[in-house]
Amino acid sequence: MKINPNFTRKHIYWTVGIIGFLVIVNLGLALWLKSSFPTFINERNDTAYHFEFEKVDYSFWSRGLTVKEIKITPKEDPFKELKLDFTAHIKEIRISGVDFISLIRHKELNASTITINQPDIVYYKTENKDTIKTQSEFKNSIHISNFKIKEANFKLIDLDRKTVLSNVNNLSVELGGVDLSKETLEKKFPFTYNTYEIQCSDFFYQINPSQEIQSKGLRVNNDLFHFADFKISMIDSTKSIKSLDPSSYRLLPQINAPEVRFHGLDWGFTKKDNFYFRATKLSLDSVDIFIPKTRNFISEKKRELGSLIPFYLAIDKIQIGNSKLEIEHSIRVENLDLEIDGVDNKTPRNLNIQKITIDQPLLTAYSNPKSKKKKTTSESFAFEDFIVLHEFETKNAEFQLKRHASSQNLMRVTGIDLDFKQIKVNPENFQNKIPFDYDFVKLKAKSFAYHPNSTYDLNSKNLLFTNGHLSFTHLEMKPKVTRRQFVKSLKKEKDLFDIKVSKIDIKSIDFGFQGNDLFFKIPEININAADATIFRSKIPRDDSSKKPMYSKLLREIPFILEVKKVNLKNSKIVYEEETESSSGAGELEFSNFNAVISNLYSGYRKKSLPDVRVDITTDFMNESTLTTIWTFNSMSRSEKFNIKGSIHSFDAKKMTPFLKPYLHATADGNLNEVRFNFTGNDIRANGDFGIKYNDLKVKLYNPKTGKERKAVNVIGNLALKSNTRDEYKEIKIKTVERKQDRSFFNFLWLCVQQGLKESVLII
Secondary structure (H helix, E strand, O other), X not given: OOOOHHHHHHHHHHHHHHHHHHHHHHHHHHHHHHHHHHHHHHHHOOOOEEEEOOEEEEEOOOOEEEEEEEEEEEOOOOOOOOOOOEEEXXXXXXXXXXXXHHHHHHOOEEEEEEEEEEEEEEEEOOOOOOOOOOOOOHHHHEEEEEEEEEEEEEEEEOOOOOOEEEEEEEEEEEEEOOEOOOOEHHHOEOOEOOEEEEEEOEEEEEEEOOEEEEEOEEEXXXXXXXXXXXXXXXXXXXXXXXXXXXXXXXXXXXXXXXXXXXXXXXXXXOOOOOEEEEEEEEEEEOOEEEEOOOOOOOOOOEEEOOOOOOOEEEEXXXXXXXXXXXXXXXXXXXXXXXXXXXXXXXXXXXXXXXXXXXXXXXXXXXXXXXXXXXXXXOXXXXXXOEEEEEEEEEEEEEEEEEEOOOOEEEEEEEEEEEEEEEEEEOOOHHHOOOOOEOOEEEEEEEEEEEOOOOOEEEEEEEEEEEOOEEEEEEEEEEEOOOHHHHHHHOOOOOEEEEEEEEEEEEEOOEEEEEOOEEEEEEOEEEEEEEEEEEEEEOOOOOOOOOOOOHHHHHHOOOOEEEEEEEEEEEEEEXXXXXXXXXXXXXXXXXXXEEEEEEEEEOOOOOOOOOOEEEEEEEEEOOOEEEEEEEEEOOOOOOOOEEEEEEEEEEEHHHHHHHHHHHHOEEEEEEEEEEEEEEEEOOOEEEEEEEEEEEEEEEEEEOOOOXXXXXXXXXXXXXXXXXXXXXXXXXXXXXXEEOOOOOOHHHHHHHHHHHHHXXXXXXX
């Protein structure tokens, strides 16, 4: 089929004609826009800002309008107040879907999308809060539903118009469903919108003179607020500044978080102009928080801390995973999995948190070396917040205490479960030494290990503390060294202890501060099945320092201690002593040891106290019943005491390891009954000593050579009555002087010796 050449030519002419017409129209509109668009802007611009641009391009085919090299600056009008003090330079603005008929006839800009490319915006901070009501009608002449900003840069400048407080780079913004004729009042935006998405490559914001926020990426939309490589760090230039306001130098936390996400985000301002922030969830991964050691500021002023969170905040759930917290030279927390439920901060100053849960953290504390006492400061802080944490729970935690210089492990507690309920912080209790109150606390731990020095290990299991009731089992204080190693290390005499306790139960502990004074008040302590071995070698030289009486030790405890009763049940105490001449350690054993200690109080801030009373019943050397009542008063500065007791059916031969070193004598026979009642003080004692015995024989030894004094023994035993014939013999002993470098129990033993000398022995 052949094409009609006349027909083809005809259509070509028409096509060329139409194209030519459109080109002419396009050129005409372009010329009109170049001359009329500036007029449109100038006529309709009743804002406080001046708009300049270099070039306007028009595309008839795409219904597009392009404005290039735009500058926005405040008008030079001293009588015009600025709502926002800023300047902007925009590389290009592209407007698509322009209704040119409306633009020409009504001088209104109707379009589908506006794209702003490469704007550089500088905003200057002002002293006065924005209270200006905008009366401009310019925005009513622009009807564009979609806004896009690409590759923007933003700077916030301080009042000095030099210091950069914030910088945002490569910012991209997309807004959908925009209506410029209305305002989003709750967000203080001069327009409304349906959807939005904001992204930037990096930004920083200076929080205060010493800290700034940084991020390598930000993405925000209707539901999500996401930071990448988020940091709160200390500004390098302020590290050496001494003139910083202490209120801005209080904690200085440094935070690193690879990911920070807010979900279900909503924010804005109430009708009363109060800011609010809501989110359904905040999640952070691998957060690293470091709080450096801060300076100590000396001040006589009372400083206002300000509100902890000065706006309405509501977050349903906060999740922090696999994170770390460190306070320089003090505390380090690792493996931190933290979940916070129901954060609700109602202004003014009312923060409620439903629950905080921490799972399997490792907490390390460091003991710092002793340092010189620093000058105290009278600076105080006014705290006005009311904080309630309804429940705090830690699961399967581990705690360790290390010596800072060597990282030596001093203490380790495993399997810790901690539960607090109704923790309250308010202006009243914040000033206390313990700045919070609580209704309930429960602490459980599987094991406890403490290494106080190179000599001992202290271990325990199954620790439980519930609202003041403390119990633990299998307590052991074990030597790390052998007896020989211990004695070899000594410069002076010292006891070596080996202690095991089946269970300790402490009821209704009340502790805290009365003003600045620490107090511990305990109605009852129960110690069950304690097994203690005390070893002393007489080979090292004597410790000649004065040994204080127990009344003095209690009186000088530097805090308030009140223990009404201590019950020691089903226990055993073994005392072993060796001398250079002994073939082994002499042993005194007290089995089935039961004691009740009453009124164990310190003398701190006391004028009078009830007597301390110790009632003891025990089996001495596994065969004889010994009972003792010992009383003294902590407030007696003469250290007055009374101790009385009795022992029945005792084999005298078992006293040989202790009679021979001190009295240079041994004895055979049966002591049917011994009674004593001694009264004394820090210097001397006397009292009554009574005895009844059968078949008693005594051998004496030379104190220097250790050989038996046979002649003296023959004469002595002839003069000694072998028994008292069931007659109880009682005497008043001569006054015994206390050796100030010996313990109270040595003093008691000297009194017993004196009674034996006067009632039995002839030397």
